[in-house]
Amino acid sequence: MLVATAGHVDHGKTSVVKHLSGVDTDSLEEERRRGLTINLGYAYLHADADTSVGFIDVPGHSRFINTMIAGVSGIDLALIVVAADEGPMPQTMEHLDVLRLLGIGQYAIVITHIDRVERPRVVQVTEALQSAMGMQWPVFQVNNIDGSGVDDLKSYLLQMAVEQSAKSREGYFRLSIDRSFLLNGIGLVATGTAMSGSVSEGDKLFLLPGHREVRVRAIHSQNQKSATGQAGQRCALQLAGIERSQINRGDWLHASAQTQVSNRLDVRLEMSDRLSFKVRHLCPVKLYIGAKLQPAKLYLLERQTEGNLLEAGSRVLAQLIIDSPISCCRGDRFILRDSSESTTLGGGIVLDPHAGYSPKLSDKGKNYLLAMELPTPQETLQKLLIDQQQTVNLSQFKQACNLQDVDLAAVLQQADLLDKTKAFSLRGQEYLVAKQYWENAEKVMVDAVQGWHKENPAAEGIQSGALLAGLLPVTDKSLYWRVLDNLVERAVLSRSNGCISLEGFRSQRSAEERHHWQLIEEALSHYSHQIPTLADLQNDLLLDDKTVEGVLQRAVVDGRVFRLGAKRFVLFQQLSRFAQGVNQFAIAKPRFSVVDIKNHLQLGRNSSVELLEYFDLIGFTRRHGQSRAVLDATLPDRIFTMK
Numbered sequence: 162m163l164v165a166t167a168g169h170v171d172h173g174k175t176s177v178v179k180h181l182s183g184v185d186t187d188s189l190e191e192e193r194r195r196g197l198t199i200n201l202g203y204a205y206l207h208a209d210a211d212t213s214v215g216f217i218d219v220p221g222h223s224r225f226i227n228t229m230i231a232g233v234s235g236i237d238l239a240l241i242v243v244a245a246d247e248g249p250m251p252q253t254m255e256h257l258d259v260l261r262l263l264g265i266g267q268y269a270i271v272i273t274h275i276d277r278v279e280r281p282r283v284v285q286v287t288e289a290l291q292s293a294m295g296m297q298w299p300v301f302q303v304n305n306i307d308g309s310g311v312d313d314l315k316s317y318l319l320q321m322a323v324e325q326s327a328k329s330r331e332g333y334f335r336l337s338i339d340r341s342f343l344l345n346g347i348g349l350v351a352t353g354t355a356m357s358g359s360v361s362e363g364d365k366l367f368l369l370p371g372h373r374e375v376r377v378r379a380i381h382s383q384n385q386k387s388a389t390g391q392a393g394q395r396c397a398l399q400l401a402g403i404e405r406s407q408i409n410r411g412d413w414l415h416a417s418a419q420t421q422v423s424n425r426l427d428v429r430l431e432m433s434d435r436l437s438f439k440v441r442h443l444c445p446v447k448l449y450i451g452a453k454l455q456p457a458k459l460y461l462l463e464r465q466t467e468g469n470l471l472e473a474g475s476r477v478l479a480q481l482i483i484d485s486p487i488s489c490c491r492g493d494r495f496i497l498r499d500s501s502e503s504t505t506l507g508g509g510i511v512l513d514p515h516a517g518y519s520p521k522l523s524d525k526g527k528n529y530l531l532a533m534e535l536p537t538p539q540e541t542l543q544k545l546l547i548d549q550q551q552t553v554n555l556s557q558f559k560q561a562c563n564l565q566d567v568d569l570a571a572v573l574q575q576a577d578l579l580d581k582t583k584a585f586s587l588r589g590q591e592y593l594v595a596k597q598y599w600e601n602a603e604k605v606m607v608d609a610v611q612g613w614h615k616e617n618p619a620a621e622g623i624q625s626g627a628l629l630a631g632l633l634p635v636t637d638k639s640l641y642w643r644v645l646d647n648l649v650e651r652a653v654l655s656r657s658n659g660c661i662s663l664e665g666f667r668s669q670r671s672a673e674e675r676h677h678w679q680l681i682e683e684a685l686s687h688y689s690h691q692i693p694t695l696a697d698l699q700n701d702l703l704l705d706d707k708t709v710e711g712v713l714q715r716a717v718v719d720g721r722v723f724r725l726g727a728k729r730f731v732l733f734q735q736l737s738r739f740a741q742g743v744n745q746f747a748i749a750k751p752r753f754s755v756v757d758i759k760n761h762l763q764l765g766r767n768s769s770v771e772l773l774e775y776f777d778l779i780g781f782t783r784r785h786g787q788s789r790a791v792l793d794a795t796l797p798d799r800i801f802t803m804k
Contacts, residue, residue: 162322163354163395165217165233167260168242169250173273173305175202177242178218180303180311181318182206201339203352203395205384208319213383215395219256230259230449230496234337235354237325237393238267238318241290241298244274248286249293255505257294258433262508263494267321270300271314276307328393331571332563333416334358334366335490336396337451341408348378349405351414352397353452356493357563358416359391360398368403369413369488370422375402411453413488420560422486427462427513428479428495429534433505436473440507445500448481450489450511458482459497462522462530471507478530479509480516489514490563491533510534514561525551538562539576542593546582550598552637555584555591585643588795594640602636602644610654610663617718618669622655622662624720626779626800642799659733659800660720668719677704677712678721685722685732692735692768694728726771739764739772740781740797747791754788 166174179185184204202218217236219229233239239260243249260268270290275283287300299317303310336353344350360366364377381397382390390396398414432440442464448457460480461469467477481495489495489511496508512533519526529551532544542558545551559569573579583599585592609631613623629641636644645661648654655664670678684701685693695713699706713730716722723731731739739762746753746761759769773789776782779800783792 162213162238162318162325163215163217163236163393164238164240164318165236166219166240166242167229167233167253167256169244169247169252169256172242172244172247172250172253173303174240174242175218176305177240177271177273177303177311177314178202178204178216180305180308181214181315182216203384205395206315206318207383207385208322212319212322213385214318214322215383217395229256230263233260233263233265234451234494235356235393236265238269238321239265240269240271241294242271242273243286243290244277245272245283245286245302246274246277249290253290254293254435258435258505259496259508262431262433262496262505264510268294268296268298269314269317270294270298272300272302273305275302275310276304328391329357330359330391331565331568332357332392333420333565334360334364334390334414335416335563336360336398336414337453338408338412338414339410339452341405341410343405347399349400349403349408350397351400351408352395353414355390355392355394355396356451357392357490359389360396360416361389364416366398366400366414366416367418367420368408369415369420370486371407371412372418373403373407374418375400375414411451411455411487413451415488417560417563420488421515422488423515424483424486425516425518426481426483426489426511427516427519427530427533428481428509428511429530430459430471430475430477430479430497430507430509432471432473432475432507434474436504436506439470439472441471442469446481446506447498447500447502448483448495449498450487450493450495453487455487456484456500457497460519462519462527465521475507478512478522478527480519491561515557525549533561538564538572542572542578543576546578546593546595546598550595550601552592552594552598552640554639555593557590587639587643590639592639592643594637599640599644602632602640603648605632605635606641606644606648607653607663610661614663614666619674619715620660620719621657621668621721622660622666622719625656625659625661627720628661659737674712674715677708678716680704681709681712681716682721682732685730685735688735690763691765692725692729692731692772695730696728698730723775725768725775729768729771731772737797740776743776743782744791744794744797747794752785752788752790 166178168174182204204216206214219233243253272283272287283302291297301310301314335356335358338351338353341351360377362377362380366375366377368375377398378401379399380387380390382394442461444459446457446459448455460482462478462480491511491514493511497506498504499506512530528549532541535541535544545553581595582593583596609628610623632641649656652664655662680702681698684698695710699709702709713722717724721733723736725731742762743758755769755773758773759766773782777784780792781796782789
């Protein structure tokens with residue numbers, strides 16, 4: 162069991178830990194000289210091989226609240242230490258606020274310095290503290306001079322440690338580093354509280370956010386040499402393969418090589434009840450998560466309905482936009498303070514650790530976050546898949562919840578979802594969807610193609626992007642592409658030149674129109690250094706101008722040709738080739754200009770401008786000032802598939 166002290170400076174926290182463990186956690190010369198805890202201190206109380214209590218002694222001075230926050234993440238119980246002669250003080254209340262916002266649910270009250278006051282004063286202080294905490298927690302009265310009262314506290318803590326539920330070893334091993342140092346004859350050591358999983362000597366871990374690979378040479382768990390370390394324990398890991406200068410406080414050691422980092426987190430945020438001012442949308446904040454301190458901005462997802470200001474006690478969905486990427490998981494707790502680090506604003510829980518830009522929170526997006534807020538992955542998947550009929554990206558879900566494959570299999574079985582869902586893969590990602598949702602998507606898609614044929618009998622089919630646009634309100638994009646592929650594989654639908662049709666469908670264009678289109682298609686295919694305009698084609702062909710314009714308009718509707726801007730036309734096959742050329746160029750130069758693409762594709766400038774504007778429009782590229790970057794390299798293969 163891990164226990165942290167909390168309370169005002171000079172109220173005897175370090176003295177209590179010393180009486181309990183025999184260890185003076187003020188190890189720095191400055192701490193001993195000033196009689197003031199500055200850094201986190203650690204001590205251990207061992208009852209037997211299976212029962213131990215780890216103590217984290219935190220600073221009580223307001224200047225070191227950042228260090229206090231780093232120390233109390235992941236603890237099981239907090240010792241609220243209050244001096245009988247002074248009673249609850251400002252830092253006592255701020256520490257209580259931080260502990261509550263971090264979700265700490267177990268406390269013991271320790272009244273110190275009882276030798277300095279009369280008995281009625283001890284009772285008065287105890288009642289004041291219990292009133293402030295709102296619950297009747299056990300109270301222990303301690304004399305810091307002779308240690309009287311400590312034995313009762315020690316017995317209580319050891320009994321709580323015996324009764325403490327064993328931490329689950331599910332998930333990948335995760336540890337937020339709060340200290341790292343070099344020891345003579347040993348090497349580099351990193352310490353922290355293991356948040357999940359287990360680690361053994363010789364294991365390979367990854368230091369995040371830099372994804373540097375390290376090896377665990379040796380382990381001290383709960384201050385004892387051990388072959389393993391596991392969730393809920395203080396661990397000191399001797400590391401190989403990395404330099405001391407490459408580790409920062411708050412970095413994570415993680416057992417999964419696939420874990421991604423992010424600079425956007427969707428969270429459930431609760432503002433402090435003690436807040437004396439309102440907090441504005443997009444205000445700068447300081448984020449404390451694990452042992453990490455990071456500047457961030459507070460983005461209010463519900464501002465359209467809840468407003469741009471938060472007051473004390475508000476509880477909202479929000480997004481944290483962080484200055485640099487961090488690692489975290491669904492369920493991790495955090496604290497927010499103002500940008501000057503002088504006031505605790507609030508705290509909460511991470512819902513989506515890999516959030517995207519969200520200018521407006523849709524109903525679907527809100528429902529997703531509400532599902533992610535449920536207590537267990539089983540409940541979350543049940544809500545998303547069955548109740549909300551959403552497609553779940555299992556690859557992302559496993560990362561968000563820190564689940565290994567065996568953990569996910571157990572979750573699906575416990576939630577009774579194996580027979581109710583269908584798994585599929587797309588572009589290297591695993592997905593899960595309710596069988597009913599899949600079947601509905603198939604029916605809606607086939608009905609949409611049938612309706613298109615009825616309204617456009619002369620067209621060869623509907624362009625795949627147009628079909629997707631029409632189905633998006635009722636069909637998820639990832640599900641759309643996989644269902645489409647499946648229907649084509651089963652010969653229910655046919656795909657040719659980017660157009661989707663019912664298998665066996667034949668367009669009803671007249672022989673004359675087919676002949677006119679053949680002439681126009683041949684003329685379009687001859688252009689290699691520019692994308693022709695309507696006027697160019699009318700000049701090239703021995704056809705009436707209105708005939709050329711009419712055939713082209715119908716070809717645009719059919720998806721046989723694409724219109725760029727107001728007047729340029731490009732064949733489907735040519736557009737596919739141009740997109741492939743942009744993708745190839747972007748590999749060597751991720752940020753490129755119009756001139757770069759003009760030279761690479763050997764097109765005219767105007768043609769290049771309108772081509773890139775079209776690629777921006779469909780989400781293939783994105784403009785950044787005078788340059789562009791590929792946004793979705795796989796999109797051309799989906800939209801411009803020939804077969």
